[in-house]
Amino acid sequence: MKKIALFPGSFDPFTKGHEDIVLRGLKIFDEIIIAIGYNSRKKRYFEIEYMLEKIKSCFVDYDNIKVDKYEALTAVYADKHDADYLLRGLRNTTDFEYENSIAMVNKDLYDGLETVFLITSPAHAFISSSIVREVHG
Numbered sequence: 001m002k003k004i005a006l007f008p009g010s011f012d013p014f015t016k017g018h019e020d021i022v023l024r025g026l027k028i029f030d031e032i033i034i035a036i037g038y039n040s041r042k043k044r045y046f047e048i049e050y051m052l053e054k055i056k057s058c059f060v061d062y063d064n065i066k067v068d069k070y071e072a073l074t075a076v077y078a079d080k081h082d083a084d085y086l087l088r089g090l091r092n093t094t095d096f097e098y099e100n101s102i103a104m105v106n107k108d109l110y111d112g113l114e115t116v117f118l119i120t121s122p123a124h125a126f127i128s129s130s131i132v133r134e135v136h137g
Contacts, residue, residue: 005029005116006083008074011036012044014055020121021089022065028116033081034059036069074102075109086115 005025011018011034018034025032034055036048048069059065070077078086086106088099096117103115 002030003028003085004031004033004081004083005085005087006033006035006074006078006081007087008035008037008077010039010042010044011051011055013046014051014058017089017091017120019058021087021118022059024118025087026062026064029085029087031064031066032087033066033068033083035077037074038069038071073109075106075113078106078113079110084112084114086113088115088117089120090117091120
């Protein structure tokens with residue numbers, strides 16, 4: 001059976017840290033779906049369509065990486081796309097606290113969904129989308 005992981009996020013923007021998690025995730029999973037979630041509570045810095053194209057261009061040589069957008073609950077999207085795993089990156093303990101809470105909710109919504117955490121590579125641990133937006137702006 002194919003191991004499909006969903007890597008969900010706002011990716012506003014998609015950083016080298018995100019790219020690192022995806023590429024390292026390929027050592028574990030057969031396929032990864034990078035899914036840009038729409039969050040009505042957040043005003044985006046970069047338009048979703050722009051980020052879709054940018055992320056797709058990063059992985060043009062990878063047939064086992066797909067890029068999509070979604071508005072549903074993450075667990076519902078994962079179930080619909082046969083993804084039994086969520087791939088998440090952790091930079092620090094604050095990330096863990098937040099991601100652990102979300103993982104429990106997703107597991108409750110879709111019992112077959114397991115969250116796999118990868119620790120961010122040291123070279124990318126300081127990078128966050130917020131910092132990139134600040135520098136870009």
